[in-house]
Amino acid sequence: MALRVEHDIFLIRQRGREVAAAVGLENQDQIRIATALSELARQVLADAGGADVVFLTELGEQVRLRVDLTTAAPVPPSTLTAGPAAAARRLVDQFVVEDDGPATVVRMSRPIPSSAEPLTTERLARLRSRLAESRPGGPLDELSVQNDQLIAALDEARRHRDELSRLNDELAETNQGVLALYSQLSEELEETNRGVVALYAELDEKSVQLRAASEAKSRFLANVSHELRAPVTAIMGLARLLSDSASDPLTGEQGRQVSLIRDSATDLLALVNDLLDLAKAEAGRIEPVWAQVDLRVVFGQLRGTLRALETGARLVVEEPPPEALLRSDEVLLSRILRNLLHNGLKFTEHGEVRMVAERDGEDWRISVSDTGVGIPAGLHDRIFEEFYQAPGGGRSVGTGLGLPYARRLTTLLGGTVDLTSEVGRGSTFVVTLPARGVPVDEPAQWPGSEG
Numbered sequence: 431m432a433l434r435v436e437h438d439i440f441l442i443r444q445r446g447r448e449v450a451a452a453v454g455l456e457n458q459d460q461i462r463i464a465t466a467l468s469e470l471a472r473q474v475l476a477d478a479g480g481a482d483v484v485f486l487t488e489l490g491e492q493v494r495l496r497v498d499l500t501t502a503a504p505v506p507p508s509t510l511t512a513g514p515a516a517a518a519r520r521l522v523d524q525f526v527v528e529d530d531g532p533a534t535v536v537r538m539s540r541p542i543p544s545s546a547e548p549l550t551t552e553r554l555a556r557l558r559s560r561l562a563e564s565r566p567g568g569p570l571d572e573l574s575v576q577n578d579q580l581i582a583a584l585d586e587a588r589r590h591r592d593e594l595s596r597l598n599d600e601l602a603e604t605n606q607g608v609l610a611l612y613s614q615l616s617e618e619l620e621e622t623n624r625g626v627v628a629l630y631a632e633l634d635e636k637s638v639q640l641r642a643a644s645e646a647k648s649r650f651l652a653n654v655s656h657e658l659r660a661p662v663t664a665i666m667g668l669a670r671l672l673s674d675s676a677s678d679p680l681t682g683e684q685g686r687q688v689s690l691i692r693d694s695a696t697d698l699l700a701l702v703n704d705l706l707d708l709a710k711a712e713a714g715r716i717e718p719v720w721a722q723v724d725l726r727v728v729f730g731q732l733r734g735t736l737r738a739l740e741t742g743a744r745l746v747v748e749e750p751p752p753e754a755l756l757r758s759d760e761v762l763l764s765r766i767l768r769n770l771l772h773n774g775l776k777f778t779e780h781g782e783v784r785m786v787a788e789r790d791g792e793d794w795r796i797s798v799s800d801t802g803v804g805i806p807a808g809l810h811d812r813i814f815e816e817f818y819q820a821p822g823g824g825r826s827v828g829t830g831l832g833l834p835y836a837r838r839l840t841t842l843l844g845g846t847v848d849l850t851s852e853v854g855r856g857s858t859f860v861v862t863l864p865a866r867g868v869p870v871d872e873p874a875q876w877p878g879s880e881g
């Protein structure tokens with residue numbers, strides 16, 4: 431098509447729309463192409479005095495409708511970036527300006543949707559002849575078409591605006607919902623927090639009460655056992671006096687009864703002494719005397735003093751390795767080990783009771799193992815409770831206070847007592863103690879006494 435006079439602008443616009451419709455561009459795109467073309471034509475007519483317009487289809491991966499506008503005279507590129515040409519540029523998605531010597535070529539195009547009917551050679555020939563036959567309408571026709579298009583575009587814009595305001599309303603509503611949920615959640619969280627705080631306060635209070643009760647119990651035990659010691663010792667003394675050869679002679683039966691009284695009083699005194707020891711340890715009244723302890727010395731003394739208790743089982747106290755030194759309290763450590771060895775001998779009829787010391791990193795591990803009756807797995811914790819004795823051991827053999835006492839003393843020395851045992855095969859108690867002792871600024875905690 432030739433662009434020479436102002437009337438041609440209408441024709442080119444009209445043709446642009448018809449071609450766009452014929453190749454399958456959507457309504458909106460038809461308007462875009464037609465409007466871009468008429469804007470550009472207006473500018474080119476003013477600047478270059480005219481142009482030739484060619485419609486082409488670009489076939490390839492993406493099929494496009496292209497319009498080439500070759501101006502009658504060169505147009506400076508700056509005039510194609512402002513005014514009506516700039517508007518045209520926005521309406522198409524490819525807009526290329528080429529300098530072609532005596533002319534300027536502007537190529538612009540839009541893709542044809544893939545849903546459109548394929549542009550075969552026959553179809554293009556048919557479209558071409560149909561377009562050639564159609565008579566162009568007058569400017570008034572074109573104006574009315576433009577008006578229709580404008581109305582349609584306005585309608586579309588209003589629909590968009592309505593949709594947008596609906597979406598906005600929805601968004602505002604969602605936001606309100608989210609806010610409400612958030613405030614509900616934070617209220618719930620606050621309430622839970624308050625509950626947790628109250629619970630902690632209650633726990634604190636309970637643990638204070640517990641500590642007070644435990645202290646009262648220790649005080650009671652200490653006092654009672656202390657008070658009991660004097661009369662029990664007196665009973666023993668009197669019984670000894672009665673059976674003394676210097677006293678009046680007793681009949682056989684009387685002598686037997688007095689010796690029963692003495693035996694019972696001896697047992698009672700042992701119990702009272704154990705109770706007193708334990709109460710002192712629990713009340714924190716035992717202060718370890720920290721010093722360098724040589725395990726060889728401790729083992730040597732225990733070997734000597736406990737040999738007398740050997741009945742069925744053999745006592746084997748192995749010589750500790752050289753340099754078996756640790757910072758501890760020799761008296762307390764001896765008491766712990768004596769208790770364990772004593773138990774071993776008490777509960778082992780055949781075989782042996784063996785004590786071994788070995789270094790384990792920062793610790794010393796002293797194990798006392800026996801080949802005795804063993805302890806059922808379910809009682810491994812219970813036997814460390816005060817007065818607990820495993821069934822079958824016979825009540826008369828002890829007080830049930832030895833192990834809790836041993837464990838408390840070990841804790842005081844910064845260590846632990848662990849047990850492995852199997853019924854019928856024997857038991858192994860392992861005392862683990864830090865070689866460096868307990869630093870003065872972090873004294874050992876009593877089990878259950880921490881806040």
Ligand code: ADP
Binds near residue numbers: 777803830
């Ligand atoms: P006691 O020996 O005075 O009864 P302990 O506290 O020392 O009290 O021991 C508690 C219980 O643990 C014992 O009565 C016994 O049932 C069990 N027990 C302790 N040591 C051994 C052991 N070496 N072998 C078997 N049972 C043991």
